[in-house]
Amino acid sequence: HSNREMWFQEFFPPNVCPINAKANTFYGIMFDAGSTGTRIHIYTFVQKSPENLPEVEGEIFESVKPGLSAYADQPEKGAETVKTLLDMAVDAVPPHLWKKTPVVLKATAGLRLLSEEKAQALLSEVKEVFEESPFLVPEDSVGIMDGSHEGILAWITVNFLTGQLSGQNQQTVGILDLGGASTQITFLPRFEETLKETPEDFLTSFEMFNSTYKLYTHSYLGFGLKAARLATLGALNMEVVDGQMFRSSCLPKQLEAEWHFGGVKYQYGGNKEGETGFKPCYLEVLKVVKGKLHQPDEIRESSFYAFSYYYDRATDTNLIDYEHGGVLEVRDFERKAKEVCDNMERYNSASPFLCMDLTYITALLKEGFGFRDNTVLKLTKKVNNIETSWTLGATFYLLQSLGMTY
Ligand SMILES: O=c1[nH]cnc2c1ncn2[C@@H]1O[C@H](COP(=O)(O)OP(=O)(O)O)[C@@H](O)[C@H]1O
Numbered sequence: 560h561s562n563r564e565m566w567f568q569e570f571f572p573p574n575v576c577p578i579n580a581k582a583n584t585f586y587g588i589m590f591d592a593g594s595t596g597t598r599i600h601i602y603t604f605v606q607k608s609p610e611n612l613p614e615v616e617g618e619i620f621e622s623v624k625p626g627l628s629a630y631a632d633q634p635e636k637g638a639e640t641v642k643t644l645l646d647m648a649v650d651a652v653p654p655h656l657w658k659k660t661p662v663v664l665k666a667t668a669g670l671r672l673l674s675e676e677k678a679q680a681l682l683s684e685v686k687e688v689f690e691e692s693p694f695l696v697p698e699d700s701v702g703i704m705d706g707s708h709e710g711i712l713a714w715i716t717v718n719f720l721t722g723q724l725s726g727q728n729q730q731t732v733g734i735l736d737l738g739g740a741s742t743q744i745t746f747l748p749r750f751e752e753t754l755k756e757t758p759e760d761f762l763t764s765f766e767m768f769n770s771t772y773k774l775y776t777h778s779y780l781g782f783g784l785k786a787a788r789l790a791t792l793g794a795l796n797m798e799v800v801d802g803q804m805f806r807s808s809c810l811p812k813q814l815e816a817e818w819h820f821g822g823v824k825y826q827y828g829g830n831k832e833g834e835t836g837f838k839p840c841y842l843e844v845l846k847v848v849k850g851k852l853h854q855p856d857e858i859r860e861s862s863f864y865a866f867s868y869y870y871d872r873a874t875d876t877n878l879i880d881y882e883h884g885g886v887l888e889v890r891d892f893e894r895k896a897k898e899v900c901d902n903m904e905r906y907n908s909a910s911p912f913l914c915m916d917l918t919y920i921t922a923l924l925k926e927g928f929g930f931r932d933n934t935v936l937k938l939t940k941k942v943n944n945i946e947t948s949w950t951l952g953a954t955f956y957l958l959q960s961l962g963m964t965y
Pocket residue numbers: 591592593594595596598626667668669737738739740741742783866867868869871940946947948
């Protein structure tokens with residue numbers, strides 16, 4: 560810059576000077592193609608100095624339902640939903656930065672459950688939408704994310720946002736994510752014992768912000784909230800015959816309805832003559848989780864951040880405030896499950912699955928992962944106004960691999 564262009568610099572503190580702001584502001588666009596919806600996250604970052612971590616200055620977030628997997632037989636239509644969201648980024652990112660702003664879409668459990676062929680058809684249509692956009696399209700910009708990355712990147716997001724990844728004395732927190740089709744648990748083991756007792760494929764080393772973290776992480780496919788509904792009904796991975804009815808004691812007695820998930824139609828209903836309520840429901844749900852998950856001893860003594868469907872069901876039943884989230888114990892989910900399941904007529908207006916969902920969450924936490932009744936769960940949707948999603952961690956990882964950050 561010539562001196563003439565810089566004349567205003569002395570009037571501004573360095574961090575708000577327009578010239579500096581231009582130099583170190585950058586954007587990243589991350590799509591989360593989840594099993595129940597597709598979401599765009601447009602992040603604005605500022606890197607104030609090379610020795611500090613970049614700061615997240617803002618996030619624009621929008622979503623559409625259903626998810627890509629619902630378009631298994633119409634891949635072009637699926638890609639159109641992505642195009643609609645991407646148009647928002649064209650408006651949000653200043654034109655001179657379009658070419659420097661990477662765009663990536665990572666699909667999770669919904670696409671993992673589709674056939675390879677159908678998933679690839681969807682992904683290649685999306686890739687075309689990206690190629691036609693003015694943004695930077697890196698290699699591997701569209702794909703199915705590894706389950707272990709899903710947990711690690713959410714862990715990075717939460718621990719970055721809570722300030723645990725910078726400075727000394729890092730006290731990281733573990734995370735629990737409950738999606739529609741899969742669920743993740745991730746934490747940094749503190750005890751040698753945990754590392755010794757853990758099967759190798761539950762441990763992953765990960766490099767981020769010049770540190771290496773050896774994390775315990777696992778993604779359980781088919782254990783998301785909606786997949787668990789199907790498993791409880793005995794309908795998961797079944798060739799569904801038309802007219803076939805799936806019944807459960809977790810549903811209102813007189814209920815008969817249909818439900819679409821992953822492009823398949825299911826008919827389901829209550830136990831007209833048989834039992835209903837928490838006790839029989841818990842036994843049904845128990846069959847889905849018991850003995851199916853690895854139980855690390857260490858988590859019995861820790862507290863965890865929990866989001867997605869843990870958050871949604873806790874707000875649906877007023878266990879926490881929708882805006883601010885809250886702190887719960889595992890037993891609070893059980894108390895609420897009993898209340899809902901044993902009074903299903905009173906909760907008629909809510910989702911017919913409310914009892915089943917709360918009972919599944921209770922069983923997953925207690926019998927699945929092995930948490931104690933008094934384990935503390937911090938339910939958060941946002942930290943410092945940024946969504947607690949794996950997408951922020953994924954964007955950092957992307958920027959790092961492109962050499963745009965440190
Ligand atoms: O950006 C986000 N912030 C917070 N919660 C989100 C965000 N995106 C999705 N969710 C939550 O994720 C859950 C749905 O899971 P999803 O559709 O991602 O399934 P999957 O992870 O099994 O593929 C819902 O509880 C939804 O509220």
